[in-house]
Amino acid sequence: MSLNDILDSLFPAGHTVNVENKVISGVATTAQGTVAVLGTTDAAAIDHAMALALAGFILDTVEQHPGRPLVFLVDTSGQALSRSQELLCLNGSLAHLAQCVDLARRQGHASLSLVTANAVSGGFLSFGLMADRAYALADAQVRVMDLRAMARVTKIAHERLVELAATSPTFAPGAENYLRMGGIEAIWPAPSAALLAAALATVSQARAAGDQRMQCGLARSGRRLAAAVVNSVCHSAV
Amino acid sequence: METLNFCFDSAPVLKGASPALCGVVGSGNLEILIKTGIEPAACRVCIKTSARGFGETWQAVLGSFAASHAAGGTVIAINDMGATPAVVTLRLAQALAEYQGGGQ
Amino acid sequence: MSLALAVRKSWFEATARARVAGLLDAGSFHEILPPAVSQPSPHLAQLELPGAFDDGVIAGSGRLAGKPIFAIAQEGQFMGGAVGEIHGAKIVGLLRRAAQEKPAAVLFLIDSGGVRLHEANAGLIAISEIMRAVLDARAAGVPVIALVGGSCGAFGGMGIVAKLCSAILISEEGRLALSGPEVIETVAGVEEFDSKDRALVWRVTGGKHRYLMGDCAMLVEDDIAAFRSGATEFLSGWGEPAPSIAHLRASQQALEKRLAAYATYRDGLQVWAALGVAEPENVPMLDRDSLVAVKEGLPT
Numbered sequence: 001m002s003l004n005d006i007l008d009s010l011f012p013a014g015h016t017v018n019v020e021n022k023v024i025s026g027v028a029t030t031a032q033g034t035v036a037v038l039g040t041t042d043a044a045a046i047d048h049a050m051a052l053a054l055a056g057f058i059l060d061t062v063e064q065h066p067g068r069p070l071v072f073l074v075d076t077s078g079q080a081l082s083r084s085q086e087l088l089c090l091n092g093s094l095a096h097l098a099q100c101v102d103l104a105r106r107q108g109h110a111s112l113s114l115v116t117a118n119a120v121s122g123g124f125l126s127f128g129l130m131a132d133r134a135y136a137l138a139d140a141q142v143r144v145m146d147l148r149a150m151a152r153v154t155k156i157a158h159e160r161l162v163e164l165a166a167t168s169p170t171f172a173p174g175a176e177n178y179l180r181m182g183g184i185e186a187i188w189p190a191p192s193a194a195l196l197a198a199a200l201a202t203v204s205q206a207r208a209a210g211d212q213r214m215q216c217g218l219a220r221s222g223r224r225l226a227a228a229v230v231n232s233v234c235h236s237a238v
Numbered sequence: 239m240e241t242l243n244f245c246f247d248s249a250p251v252l253k254g255a256s257p258a259l260c261g262v263v264g265s266g267n268l269e270i271l272i273k274t275g276i277e278p279a280a281c282r283v284c285i286k287t288s289a290r291g292f293g294e295t296w297q298a299v300l301g302s303f304a305a306s307h308a309a310g311g312t313v314i315a316i317n318d319m320g321a322t323p324a325v326v327t328l329r330l331a332q333a334l335a336e337y338q339g340g341g342q
Numbered sequence: 343m344s345l346a347l348a349v350r351k352s353w354f355e356a357t358a359r360a361r362v363a364g365l366l367d368a369g370s371f372h373e374i375l376p377p378a379v380s381q382p383s384p385h386l387a388q389l390e391l392p393g394a395f396d397d398g399v400i401a402g403s404g405r406l407a408g409k410p411i412f413a414i415a416q417e418g419q420f421m422g423g424a425v426g427e428i429h430g431a432k433i434v435g436l437l438r439r440a441a442q443e444k445p446a447a448v449l450f451l452i453d454s455g456g457v458r459l460h461e462a463n464a465g466l467i468a469i470s471e472i473m474r475a476v477l478d479a480r481a482a483g484v485p486v487i488a489l490v491g492g493s494c495g496a497f498g499g500m501g502i503v504a505k506l507c508s509a510i511l512i513s514e515e516g517r518l519a520l521s522g523p524e525v526i527e528t529v530a531g532v533e534e535f536d537s538k539d540r541a542l543v544w545r546v547t548g549g550k551h552r553y554l555m556g557d558c559a560m561l562v563e564d565d566i567a568a569f570r571s572g573a574t575e576f577l578s579g580w581g582e583p584a585p586s587i588a589h590l591r592a593s594q595q596a597l598e599k600r601l602a603a604y605a606t607y608r609d610g611l612q613v614w615a616a617l618g619v620a621e622p623e624n625v626p627m628l629d630r631d632s633l634v635a636v637k638e639g640l641p642t
Contacts, residue, residue, distance in 0.1 A: 052598055052601065056594055056598075079521060081521050081529045081530050081534075082530060083526065083535045084607060084608045086520060086521065086546055087546050087604070087607060088607075088613075089505070089552065089555065089557045090520040091501035091504070091519060091520040092505045095502045095503075095504075095505035095506045096594070098473055099585075099590060099593075100590055102477045103585050103590055121457070122520055122521075124466070125473065129473075130473070144457050144459065145459060154460055170385050170461050170462075171385070171461055182467065183463065183470070210478075211471055211475070213467060213470075214471065223464055225384075225427050225431065226430065226431035226464070229375070229435060230434055231435070232375060233436055234435050234439045238374060238403045239387070239391060257377070257378035259359075259376075259377045262357050263392055264420055265419075267419065269395065271377050271378060286387075288392050317395070319392060
């Protein structure tokens with residue numbers, strides 16, 4: 001599905017969105033009013049320039065339009081893989097972007113992200129997973145690494161990983177697994193203004209409740225250990 | 239991975255203190271956790287090891303440890319990533335010393 | 343015994359437990375969920391791999407120069423310090439507790455390649471939770487200080503986490519980056535990044551380079567006592583600022599300026615020359631004190 005089709009489906013009441021260097025930025029009209037639309041397209045490998053463009057747009061929005069919700073569209077194949085990018089501390093620019101999303105939250109901006117095609121590792125961490133809630137389209141790919149590469153690196157037979165992936169959501173790629181683990185709130189069959197409106201209506205409560213992904217992963221029986229560990233760390237005597 | 243369980247006769251430990259941990263589960267290394275058990279003259283050992291087929295070697299190394307040290311009344315848990323018998327013997331002695339409050 | 347004769351204890355070589363024991367006031371560390379009461383990762387067991395009782399991370403409270411602090415230490419020798427479900431949850435738990443109880447600081451001894459692939463989804467989400475928990479602790483006024491000098495450095499998502507901390511203390515042996523050189527070489531070719539060229543790897547990701555560029559606040563010797571005195575000194579002069587747009591605007595400007603100036607460079611030597619270092623080729627040979635003097639003499 002093209003970005004324009006996605007935008008038309010999400011924002012039938014209108015959108016003004018610019019794409020430059022795979023970075024999306026603009027505004028759109030929703031049932032809840034005007035929202036900022038930003039993110040990446042065409043499986044962008046996030047580099048310094050992209051991270052700073054997104055961060056700058058978030059800071060502009062916080063300064064000029066207090067409280068305006070942020071809708072992130074996520075299509076990233078991860079981080080740019082190059083020596084020159086690492087030389088300038090790419091993790092630093094991604095951390096800066098994450099900090100800008102976090103500041104927007106603290107300043108009262110609701111945020112949600114929608115994975116439209118790909119969401120991988122560092123690119124996903126820096127903004128998609130920093131939103132109050134993350135959603136994914138049904139055919140989206142969400143992963144750290146595909147199973148064949150994972151088999152190579154871990155030296156575990158590919159067949160064994162495939163077999164385990166049928167019963168465990170813990171390591172195998174797939175939006176459905178991230179749903180069960182609590183990292184993704186819901187999977188949408190298609191981009192839809194109605195689903196977006198419903199999500200925006202609840203996202204402010206999500207912000208007030210804090211990071212609930214662990215409880216969500218427990219309730220969905222995908223991530224059974226983390227919540228109990230956090231609870232005992234928080235409450236054990238020292 | 240292979241899981242091995244052993245129980246050896248051993249003279250009662252001189253003085254048991256708090257649980258002690260020695261070593262790290264890294265390549266060629268292992269971690270040993272010693273806790274207090276309920277049988278004063280027995281040392282129970284449970285091993286999880288990445289290297290299959292070394293049961294007899296483990297039995298020999300641990301048996302020698304249980305015979306030469308007063309380790310009765312302890313339960314020992316081991317996570318192993320291919321440590322050599324020499325490293326195992328060293329870590330067992332360190333862990334027991336720490337368990338008895340001696341440190342290193 | 344004079345100081346010169348005192349035996350240096352390498353941070354790089356030490357285990358996480360030895361680092362914590364030497365970093366904090368003697369005997370002050372109290373571990374939360376110690377090995378005797380915790381369980382190894384069932385996800386690793388399912389893959390027929392031995393786990394570690396502490397799942398590769400130690401969390402607890404203690405004192406640094408008398409001040410109450412929390413400490414988190416990753417064990418690089420176990421699965422490359424990588425973050426799995428239990429490992430991540432212990433870190434998140436301690437950071438959330440810090441936001442409530444407000445110790446003088448959280449010392450975060452990072453030694454990690456990032457996500458543990460055997461638990462990839464749990465690890466990625468956990469790192470996202472750690473990112474938010476670090477920022478929540480800081481917003482509650484608790485400084486979170488990253489200490490980087492272990493064999494695994496701070497890579498992947500943990501490289502991002504390190505840069506979300508109030509400051510990073512790094513040794514020359516420490517490395518800080520996003521993708522590991524091996525990954526870049528595998529994907530983009532050996533001419534892009536030769537991961538076996540150790541000198542190059544250090545000029546791109548190593549502690550001296552990160553310190554010269556200002557990505558790390560302090561460069562310390564590869565010595566547990568040096569990390570201890572560095573952390574003590576840093577905290578005595580640090581007040582955690584409230585999250586503010588002005589602060590992030592300033593960072594944004596600095597990062598944009600730096601990108602515009604250095605975007606085409608591919609080696610630390612080029613950056614150091616541009617920063618005004620007189621003899622950049624000598625930087626790898628300089629000891630810690632001389633390097634700090636070079637940095638302090640740079641034009642601002």
